[in-house]
Amino acid sequence: MARTRQRNGRDRHQEILDAAARVITDRGLAETRISDIAERCGVSPGLILYYFDSKDRLLAEALTSANDQFYLRLSREMRRMSSARDQLLRLVELSVPGLLPEFERLDEWALWIEIWVLALRDPELSKEREVLDRRWRQSIADIVRHGRSTGEFPEGDDADDLGVAIGALIDGLAIPVMMNDPACVPERMRDICMDVALKLIGFTPAAA
Amino acid sequence: MARTRQRNGRDRHQEILDAAARVITDRGLAETRISDIAERCGVSPGLILYYFDSKDRLLAEALTSANDQFYLRLSREMRRMSSARDQLLRLVELSVPGLLPEFERLDEWALWIEIWVLALRDPELSKEREVLDRRWRQSIADIVRHGRSTGEFPEGDDADDLGVAIGALIDGLAIPVMMNDPACVPERMRDICMDVALKLIGFTPAAA
DNA sequence: CCTTTCCTTGAATGCTCAGTCAACTTGGCG
DNA sequence: CGCCAAGTTGACTGAGCATTCAAGGAAAGG
Numbered sequence: 001m002a003r004t005r006q007r008n009g010r011d012r013h014q015e016i017l018d019a020a021a022r023v024i025t026d027r028g029l030a031e032t033r034i035s036d037i038a039e040r041c042g043v044s045p046g047l048i049l050y051y052f053d054s055k056d057r058l059l060a061e062a063l064t065s066a067n068d069q070f071y072l073r074l075s076r077e078m079r080r081m082s083s084a085r086d087q088l089l090r091l092v093e094l095s096v097p098g099l100l101p102e103f104e105r106l107d108e109w110a111l112w113i114e115i116w117v118l119a120l121r122d123p124e125l126s127k128e129r130e131v132l133d134r135r136w137r138q139s140i141a142d143i144v145r146h147g148r149s150t151g152e153f154p155e156g157d158d159a160d161d162l163g164v165a166i167g168a169l170i171d172g173l174a175i176p177v178m179m180n181d182p183a184c185v186p187e188r189m190r191d192i193c194m195d196v197a198l199k200l201i202g203f204t205p206a207a208a
Numbered sequence: 209m210a211r212t213r214q215r216n217g218r219d220r221h222q223e224i225l226d227a228a229a230r231v232i233t234d235r236g237l238a239e240t241r242i243s244d245i246a247e248r249c250g251v252s253p254g255l256i257l258y259y260f261d262s263k264d265r266l267l268a269e270a271l272t273s274a275n276d277q278f279y280l281r282l283s284r285e286m287r288r289m290s291s292a293r294d295q296l297l298r299l300v301e302l303s304v305p306g307l308l309p310e311f312e313r314l315d316e317w318a319l320w321i322e323i324w325v326l327a328l329r330d331p332e333l334s335k336e337r338e339v340l341d342r343r344w345r346q347s348i349a350d351i352v353r354h355g356r357s358t359g360e361f362p363e364g365d366d367a368d369d370l371g372v373a374i375g376a377l378i379d380g381l382a383i384p385v386m387m388n389d390p391a392c393v394p395e396r397m398r399d400i401c402m403d404v405a406l407k408l409i410g411f412t413p414a415a416a
Numbered sequence: 417c418c419t420t421t422c423c424t425t426g427a428a429t430g431c432t433c434a435g436t437c438a439a440c441t442t443g444g445c446g
Numbered sequence: 447c448g449c450c451a452a453g454t455t456g457a458c459t460g461a462g463c464a465t466t467c468a469a470g471g472a473a474a475g476g
Contacts, residue, residue, distance in 0.1 A: 012423090028329050030238050034464065044425045049465060113324050119387055120318055121236050130389050137391070164392065165377065165404050172380030173372070179327055181338050183345070184372065196373050200404065220453085242434065252455045257435060 013051055015041055020062035025107050029059060029114040063115045064128045070094075070108050071135060078139065084147025085203065091139065092193045095170050097178040099186040109178045112171075137163035144201060156202045166197045221259055223249055228270035233315050237267060237322040271323045272336045278302075278316050279343055286347065292355025293411065299347065300401045303378050305386040307394040317386045320379075345371035352409060364410045374405045 019040040023032050034055055038045040052058035074094055081087045093099055097109045119126040141163030147153035170193055176184035198204075227248040231240050242263055246253040260266035282302055289295045301307055305317050327334040349371030355361030378401055384392035 028325065030325075031329075033462090045464090046426065046466085047424055050423075055464065107328075110328055113321065113328070116321050116383055116387070117236065117238075117325055120315075120321070121239075126387055129387060130384075130391075133384055133389065134391060161400065164381070164396075165400050168380030168383075168400075169373065169377050170380065171383060172376030172378065175324055175376075175379060176338075176341055179324070179334055179337065181341065183338075183342060188372075192369065192373050192376075196404075196408065199408065241432090253434090254436085254456065255454055258453070263434065 012047075014065075016048060016051055016058070017062045017065045020058055021066040021111060024059065024062065024114060025110050028110075029118070032059065060118060060122065060125050060128075063111050063118070064125070064132065066108060066111050067115070067132050071132070071139075074139060078143070084143050084150065084152045085198075087143045087146070088140075088197060089194060091143065092170065092190055092197070095174060096186045096189050096193075097174055099190060107178060109174050113175070113178075133167075137167040139163075140166050147201070147203075152203075154202045157200070162197075162200055165200060166193075169193060169196055222273075224256060224259055224266070225270045225273045228266055229274040229319060232267065232270065232322060233318050236318075237326070240267065268326060268330065268333045268336075271319050271326070272333070272340065274316060274319050275323070275340050279340070279347075282347060286351070292351050292358065292360045293406075295351045295354070296348075296405060297402060299351065300378065300398055300405070303382060304394045304397050304401075305382055307398060315386060317382050321383075341375075345375040347371075348374050355409070355411075360411075362410045365408070370405075370408055373408060374401075377401060377404055 016037060020032070020037045023036045023040055027036065034048050035045045037058075038048050041048075048058065049055075052061070074091065077090055077094070078087050081090060097107060115125065115129055115132075119129040137160070141159040144153060144159040144162050148155060148159075173184060173189045173193060177186055177189045224245060228240070228245045231244045231248055235244065242256050243253045245266075246256050249256075256266065257263075260269070282299065285298055285302070286295050289298060305315060323333065323337055323340075327337040345368070349367040352361060352367040352370050356363060356367070381392060381397045381401060385394055385397045
């Protein structure tokens with residue numbers, strides 16, 4: 001079937017993107033060679049360029065693809081929970097580098113930093129980043145709105161502003177955590193994020 | 209005098225570091241060539257390697273040197289002000305990319321991102337980053353302590369925790385601002401930073 | 417079967433630098 | 447005035463790597 005061919009083509013495409021993301025995580029974008037990606041895929045270097053026009057395009061696509069996958073996981077988890085506070089906690093936990101051992105996605109965050117560096121000079125990637133970031137902030141704002149609609153959270157500041165602030169807080173804290181800064185261990189990041197977020201939201205624990 | 213020679217050597221050294229920082233800001237670390245730095249200095253490429261053992265060392269040193277200069281400027285300004293609230297505002301303003309036209313240091317922040325990327329793999333730079341970051345958080349914690357000592361701010365959460373949180377917030381917001389994200393224009397960053405910081409500190413404006 | 421189309425290979429090409437080096441300059445010092 | 451050391455030059459080398467390409471499968475369709 002032509003289907004088979006195409007299916008294979010798609011798989012290979014994604015396979016290369018995933019391999020690229022891993023190599024970038026391991027070696028850093030700057031040290032990533034086409035032959036590394038090929039090796040990780042178990043194919044020849046030539047094939048990589050058969051599927052992608054250039055190394056640069058491949059790398060940019062790999063970065064956004066990886067972050068797409070994180071977002072999908074995140075929103076799937078959010079949908080499963082009904083309590084806004086639980087959602088927020090889970091979002092934070094998923095965001096703290098190295099907190100949950102279950103995902104060995106040790107540093108999806110490392111990919112983010114690489115995106116930032118590239119986006120500074122690549123207008124196309126810059127737009128992508130903006131979209132990804134909007135989605136990220138909106139996930140947070142949605143949790144706030146959801147909590148308010150159920151009465152779990154009080155009314156207060158604009159939910160979008162809260163999304164921006166809490167999102168930035170998480171981003172800013174993830175950096176030192178990722179770098180193993182002893183002043184920012186994962187647990188501390190989680191606690192600070194939750195404390196600040198709940199304080200900004202105006203949530204006061206009902207339990208005693 | 210031997211002094212003159214040495215003085216020249218020192219000047220040249222710093223001159224190269226400054227040139228390197230500029231080139232990195234313009235072209236990005238990955239695209240920075242030794243010959244670019246030489247050109248910006250008006251010297252030959254060979255000379256650069258006369259002063260530095262390798263390109264990598266030079267770049268790492270240039271990054272930390274630039275951030276050192278930012279810190280010096282910051283702490284000089286802080287010392288001039290007595291009101292903790294003014295200090296905080298000034299710190300925020302100095303941190304918002306592109307807010308103050310006076311310093312055309314358009315993107316000292318761009319250098320920070322490059323540091324993050326490098327520090328992920330370079331243990332030496334990683335240590336440097338940690339020191340710089342500690343200093344940054346401490347500047348904020350010191351403002352909080354100062355405000356409390358004069359009674360301008362109320363007692364409350366641990367000042368060091370506040371330094372971590374507010375510092376991370378600024379870092380996290382600076383990223384989209386630097387990338388010209390329309391959702392995060394400089395003024396909005398300033399306002400959010402001040403609002404959140406003052407709220408966390410527990411400061412309520414006395415004026416009506 | 418035979419052919420066409422899609423995959424895949426790996427060697428060959430060519431470019432771009434980082435780093436080296438031998439020669440030249442300059443300014444201080446005896 | 448020469449000498450020496452520090453500074454400076456720019457041509458050269460060599461490695462590393464993205465990209466190209468000609469040639470070889472292998473599956474689908476006739």
